[in-house]
Amino acid sequence: MRGIYPDTNLLDIWPAEGPLLISGLHVTNLMAVSILVVIAGGFLGSSLGSRLFPARVVKYTLVAVLLFASFKLLMT
Numbered sequence: 478m479r480g481i482y483p484d485t486n487l488l489d490i491w492p493a494e495g496p497l498l499i500s501g502l503h504v505t506n507l508m509a510v511s512i513l514v515v516i517a518g519g520f521l522g523s524s525l526g527s528r529l530f531p532a533r534v535v536k537y538t539l540v541a542v543l544l545f546a547s548f549k550l551l552m553t
Contacts, residue, residue, distance in 0.1 A: 526538075
């Protein structure tokens with residue numbers, strides 16, 4: 478099946494010329510997949526945190542994430 482661009486397949490996300498240009502921002506396939514993974518992880522984490530895990534587990538998970546982010550920030 479053909480897409481709206483002559484040199485692309487319908488299953489391709491971006492045209493053959495390269496990434497889609499939106500207001501000066503180049504959006505690549507990796508960025509699009511990363512955004513979808515982050516959204517899915519946010520929904521999964523919020524539902525697990527509010528329904529399944531006790532507050533103590535959520536608190537310690539947040540501490541671990543913030544410590545990791547702080548360490549990464551200091552090392553770069």
